[in-house]
Amino acid sequence: MRKISIAGKSIALALILAGCAGKTGLTDCGDYWVDTSVTSLNQDDRVRYLVIHYTAVDDRESLALLTHGAGSAHYLVSSLPPVVNGKPVARLLVPEDKRAWHAGISDWNGRSNLNDTSIGIEIVNTGFTESAAGKRWYPYAPEQVELVARLAKDIIQRYRIKPDNVVAHSDIAPLRKSDPGPLFPWAQLAERGIGAWPDKNAVDKYLAGRAPDAQAPVADIQRALGRYGYRLPQHGKADEETTRVISAFQMHFRPGDISGRADAQTEAIALALLEKYRT
Ligand SMILES: [Zn+2]
Structure with missing residues (x-):
C-alpha cells in the first residue's frame, strides 16, 4: 500500500496551486482525490511585504546566526556576492513558502507580525559603530546593491507587492531597529521601480x-x-x-x-x- 507523507501532500498541493495538476481535474493525494476543475477568482498572494535588513555582523556570523541562531531570513546577500556565469548569487536560507523569523514584533499600515506575510532579505553590513562624534554607518558594496535590486524586482513581480509595502526593518519596528540604515540606497532602487518614492x-x-x-x-x-x-x-x-x-x-x-x-x-x-x- 502506498502511503503519502505530509511532505508529499504539500508537494501535491503545491502542484495544484502551480496549475500543474493536468487537465483531468483530479489529483491523486494518496487516500483521496482532489478535484481542481473549478478555481475561485477570490484569492491573492499570502506574501504582501518585502522587508530589507542588514545583519550587523560579518559573513560567517551572519550565516551561522540566520541558520542556527534565533532568527532567519529567506535570503542572505553576502558582503561580496559570488558571481557564477556572470550572475551574482543570493543564498536562499528559508523557502519562500515557509515563514522566516526576521521581522519580530512589527507593524505596517494596520497589520502586525509581518513574518506571516513577508519575504525577508538580509544583507551583510556592519550597520553602525558609535563614538563621541556620533554614529558611523557603513556603506553597501555596489555588487550587493545590484544583487538586491535583481532579487527584489523578481520577488515584487512574482507576488505583485505594492511599492509602499517594500519596507525597511526600521519602518516596521522603529523603536527596536535601525536596519538597513541611512546608507541603504532606497532612491537608487526606486529609480529601478523598486519600492516607494515621492515625486x-x-x-x-x-x-x-x-x-x-x-x-x-x-x-x-x-x-x-x-x-x-x-x-x-x-x-x-x-x-x-x-x-x-x-x-x-x-x-x-x-x-x-x-x-x-x-x-x-x-x-x-x-x-x-x-x-x-x-x-
Ligand atoms: Zn532586521
Whole structure:
C-alpha cells in the first residue's frame, strides 16, 4: 500500500496551486482525490511585504546566526556576492513558502507580525559603530546593491507587492531597529521601480516655500506618518517614541538628516507619499 507523507501532500498541493495538476481535474493525494476543475477568482498572494535588513555582523556570523541562531531570513546577500556565469548569487536560507523569523514584533499600515506575510532579505553590513562624534554607518558594496535590486524586482513581480509595502526593518519596528540604515540606497532602487518614492514636484508643492529645516507641527507629521503606515502616538508631542519613528522615516526617505526632528521637508515628503500611495 502506498502511503503519502505530509511532505508529499504539500508537494501535491503545491502542484495544484502551480496549475500543474493536468487537465483531468483530479489529483491523486494518496487516500483521496482532489478535484481542481473549478478555481475561485477570490484569492491573492499570502506574501504582501518585502522587508530589507542588514545583519550587523560579518559573513560567517551572519550565516551561522540566520541558520542556527534565533532568527532567519529567506535570503542572505553576502558582503561580496559570488558571481557564477556572470550572475551574482543570493543564498536562499528559508523557502519562500515557509515563514522566516526576521521581522519580530512589527507593524505596517494596520497589520502586525509581518513574518506571516513577508519575504525577508538580509544583507551583510556592519550597520553602525558609535563614538563621541556620533554614529558611523557603513556603506553597501555596489555588487550587493545590484544583487538586491535583481532579487527584489523578481520577488515584487512574482507576488505583485505594492511599492509602499517594500519596507525597511526600521519602518516596521522603529523603536527596536535601525536596519538597513541611512546608507541603504532606497532612491537608487526606486529609480529601478523598486519600492516607494515621492515625486519631487509634490514635495515642492507641500513644502510651499518653507525652508526645508523649518519647524513643522509635530501633530501634522504624526498624523501623516500614521496614515502612511507607521505606528506612532498622535498626541502632538515630540516625545522619544515620536522622534524614533520620524528618524526611521528619514532614514528611508531623507537620509541626509535623520535627527528625528519634525521639519518642513519631512512633512512635505510624507504628504507627497500619501498623495501618491494613499489616495
Ligand atoms: Zn532586521
